[in-house]
Amino acid sequence: MTFDDIVSARHSVRAFDPARPVPPEDIMALIEAARWAPSACNSQVWRFIAVTDPERIRQICAQGMGPILRNKFMRDAPLIIVGCAELDIVANKIGTKFTGIEYYQLDMGIAMEHIVLKATELGLGTCWVGWINEENLRSTLGIPKHVRVMALIAVGYSTETAPSKRTRKPMRKILYADQWGKAFH
Numbered sequence: 597m598t599f600d601d602i603v604s605a606r607h608s609v610r611a612f613d614p615a616r617p618v619p620p621e622d623i624m625a626l627i628e629a630a631r632w633a634p635s636a637c638n639s640q641v642w643r644f645i646a647v648t649d650p651e652r653i654r655q656i657c658a659q660g661m662g663p664i665l666r667n668k669f670m671r672d673a674p675l676i677i678v679g680c681a682e683l684d685i686v687a688n689k690i691g692t693k694f695t696g697i698e699y700y701q702l703d704m705g706i707a708m709e710h711i712v713l714k715a716t717e718l719g720l721g722t723c724w725v726g727w728i729n730e731e732n733l734r735s736t737l738g739i740p741k742h743v744r745v746m747a748l749i750a751v752g753y754s755t756e757t758a759p760s761k762r763t764r765k766p767m768r769k770i771l772y773a774d775q776w777g778k779a780f781h
């Protein structure tokens with residue numbers, strides 16, 4: 597698969613085959629892809645928990661979701677990757693004090709999308725899940741207080757047909773030339 601193939605094949609999958617586990621070597625390959633992501637000051641704040649125990653997955657679904665949107669589809673995912681950030685003093689305290697930018701949030705997004713793209717290459721379906729209850733996930737998974745829980749990725753073999761159409765804003769809405777609002781031709 598070329599990079600463009602992977603980008604266009606990736607879509608959010610919300611139906612998984614619960615009887616088909618993700619092989620451990622594929623889990624390692626996903627995290628290896630994250631490990632090579634760039635990060636502010638090379639701080640590598642990412643920590644991942646690969647949850648495959650069905651009872652733990654049930655607990656994540658029961659207690660770890662945000663209000664109203666319960667993301668019930670996750671119950672059938674054979675793997676949930678929990679994306680955590682263990683903050684770094686230089687990048688995340690000193691750097692942020694000067695610029696106001698929360699670099700760890702950028703770092704986590706990059707690394708977790710590496711996982712998603714690698715999963716696509718391996719024939720696995722994924723869905724980002726950001727509608728979480730951080731505090732409940734901390735207690736369910738024994739995550740220490742100083743660690744941020746940023747998002748989950750549900751991973752598994754898809755049982756749904758790929759969407760025939762996905763919507764995106766047109767290029768003119770997201771790309772400007774030289775200054776804000778100037779059309780790029």
Ligand SMILES: Cc1cc2nc3c(=O)[nH]c(=O)nc-3n(C[C@H](O)[C@H](O)[C@H](O)COP(=O)(O)O)c2cc1C
Pocket residue numbers: 606607608609610667723724725726727728747762
């Ligand atoms: C940070 C983030 C959080 C998301 N959280 C959820 C979620 O909690 N539940 C869900 O079903 N989809 C979630 N999504 C998936 C988006 O809804 C999806 O990416 C978007 O609608 C575009 O569709 P596509 O991924 O198929 O291209 C999330 C995506 C991102 C990047």
